[in-house]
Structures are given as structure tokens and as C-alpha cells.
Amino acid sequence: MNKYLLANMTWQEYQSKIKSSLLILPVGSTEQHGPHLPLGVDAMLAEKISLAIAEKVPAVVAPTISYGYKSFPASGGGPLFPGTVDLKGSTVISLVYDVLEEFLDDGWERILIVSGHYENEAFIAEAADLLMRKQRESIPKILLSNWWDNVSEEVIAEVFDEVPFPGWALEHAAITETSMMMYFAPELVHEELIIDEGIEHPPSYQSFPPSASMISPSGCLHTARSSSVEKGRMIVENVTNNMVSFLEKEFFLKVKTTD
Known part of the structure; x- marks a missing residue:
């Protein structure tokens, strides 16, 4: 049982932490991640x-929001694969707005939203902005960030030592996500199903309805070959340290010496 999860706390335990702690809201999605990774990668x-x-x-x-806005074929596959459950943009805005409003009403003054799904970010930002735009004080404050923008350049170079970095849009179900899943939940990674398949020339347009011709049959956008537990550990430690660094600055938090 993880002691940091709100869902595992009594209401008294939860209440006792509001003034002295940061509230973190993870937001992901439920969508295809190729034949070798589970549907819940972004949320996990x-x-x-x-x-x-x-x-x-x-x-x-806080409990993870595990549904998100639809991906396009060249950034995740969109609604072309069974098991991908998409929300309308307006639904994402309303859902995140309502959840944040409840936490603010509870008294939280420092909130971090951790995004695991690229397509969610404009809608999460809209929810936070609508909620906070009339506030003039610096606190309460909501920060929005994601893991990929917190990977340092030197770590990118080490992770992509065998395969060229294709850019974050094509890193869906590829080396970084696969490596982190190997590190966090190796039992959910089907390494034997990793294939060298992807999009060689990403389209410069979108199609409505989405076209299956714009994505590989497997749903992979780039190869996951050369993924490893060690690369996953390297990414996670780097991302965590970089996010903690800006939290110290923005929220005047101090890194724990003992727990």
C-alpha cells in the first residue's frame, strides 16, 4: 500500500496534509501502445x-485521471484501435476543472498536474486557466508539466545511443515509454512483441475521419528497439530531479532528508 496515495488515506489523514504538502494530480489516457505495451501506459x-x-x-x-483527449494517427493512433477510449476536449476541460475546484475548496494551495498524454495538455491548461484567471495573489497556484519536457538533453543522447531520436511526437510506445514501463512494471511489457515498425514520413495534415493509411498496422510510430530497464531508470531519475527542482523554486518546497 502506497502511503502517498490519497485513495489510501482516511479523510483525517488527508486533511492533516493539506497545509504542509503539495497535491499532485496525474492525468493520462487509455489508448493503444502497440502490441508490446498495455493500454494504460500514459496513466501509469x-x-x-x-x-x-x-x-x-x-x-x-490524487487518483489518476485515466481518460483523455483523442490522439491523431501520427501521435498515437487516435480512435482506430480497440481499447482506445477518448473524451471530447470539452469533457476533459470540465473534468479537470471540477476536480481542481474541489481540491482548491479543500484548502490546497500548491497543486501540480503531471501529464502523461500529450494531447491533453491544451485542455488541462484551459481548465486551470479558467479556474485561476481572476486570481491576483501568487498562491494558491497550479503548475502543469509532463515527463518528456523534463528529460535533459544529455539523457536524451544516452537513451538514443543506438537509434536516432525521432522527436517526441513519434516516441509514442517507442524507446522512452517502453524503457520506463520496463523499469516500473516489467511484467506488463511484452518484449518478444517489440517490432521495427513506425511512420517513416509523418503527414503534415490531419484527416477527419482519421485514416488508417496514416499509421502502421501495429499502432507503433517508431521502433522500441534498444529499450532497457537501465534507460528507464535513467529517464525517471532525471525527470523526477528536474521536476523537483522547479517545485522547490515555485512552491518553496524543501527536499525531504528523512521520510
């Missing part, structure tokens, strides 16, 4: 990164 990684942060600074991790 958002929650695991959140818990890694909670190991370093006083924090409570």
Missing part, C-alpha cells in the same frame, strides 16, 4: 512519476 507513467516526486518532497498523489 503519470502516476509513477508523481509517486517518485512524492518520495522527495511532501506530497499527496
Whole structure:
């Protein structure tokens, strides 16, 4: 049982942490991640990164929002694969707005949203902005970030030592996500099903309805070959440290010396 998860706390335990802790809200999606990774990758990684942060600074991790806005074929596959469950953009905004409003009403003054799904971010940002745009004080404050923008250049170079870095849009179900899943949940990674398949020339347009011709049959956008547990550990530690660094700055949090 993880002691940082809000869902595992009594209401008294939860209440006792509001003034002294950071509230972290992980937001992901449920969508295809090729033949070798589970549908819940985005939500799982958002929650695991959140818990890694909670190991370093006083924090409570809220229940993960596990549904998100649809991906396009060249950034995740969209609605072309069974098991991908998409929300309308307006639904994402309303859902995140309502959840954040409840936490603010409880008294939280420092909130971090950890995004694990690229397509969610504009809608999460809209929810936070609508909620906070009339506030003039610096606190309460909501921060929105993700794991990929917190990977340092030197770590990218080490992770992509065998395969060229294709850019974050094509890293869906590829080396970084596969490596982090190997590190966090190796039992959910089907290494024998990793294939060298992807999109060689990403389209410069979108199609409505989405066209299956724009994505590989497997749903992979780039190869996951050369993924490893060690690369996953390297990414997670780097991302966690970089996120903790800006949390110290923005929220005046101190890294825990003992737990």
C-alpha cells in the first residue's frame, strides 16, 4: 500500500496534509501502445512519476485521471484501435476543472498536474486557466508539466545511443515509454512483441475521419528497439530531479532528508 496515495488515506489523514504538502494530480489516457505495451501506459507513467516526486518532497498523489483527449494517427493512433477510449476536449476541460475546484475548496494551495498524454495538455491548461484567471495573489497556484519536457538533453543522447531520436511526437510506445514501463512494471511489457515498425514520413495534415493509411498496422510510430530497464531508470531519475527542482523554486518546497 502506497502511503502517498490519497485513495489510501482516511479523510483525517488527508486533511492533516493539506497545509504542509503539495497535491499532485496525474492525468493520462487509455489508448493503444502497440502490441508490446498495455493500454494504460500514459496513466501509469503519470502516476509513477508523481509517486517518485512524492518520495522527495511532501506530497499527496490524487487518483489518476485515466481518460483523455483523442490522439491523431501520427501521435498515437487516435480512435482506430480497440481499447482506445477518448473524451471530447470539452469533457476533459470540465473534468479537470471540477476536480481542481474541489481540491482548491479543500484548502490546497500548491497543486501540480503531471501529464502523461500529450494531447491533453491544451485542455488541462484551459481548465486551470479558467479556474485561476481572476486570481491576483501568487498562491494558491497550479503548475502543469509532463515527463518528456523534463528529460535533459544529455539523457536524451544516452537513451538514443543506438537509434536516432525521432522527436517526441513519434516516441509514442517507442524507446522512452517502453524503457520506463520496463523499469516500473516489467511484467506488463511484452518484449518478444517489440517490432521495427513506425511512420517513416509523418503527414503534415490531419484527416477527419482519421485514416488508417496514416499509421502502421501495429499502432507503433517508431521502433522500441534498444529499450532497457537501465534507460528507464535513467529517464525517471532525471525527470523526477528536474521536476523537483522547479517545485522547490515555485512552491518553496524543501527536499525531504528523512521520510
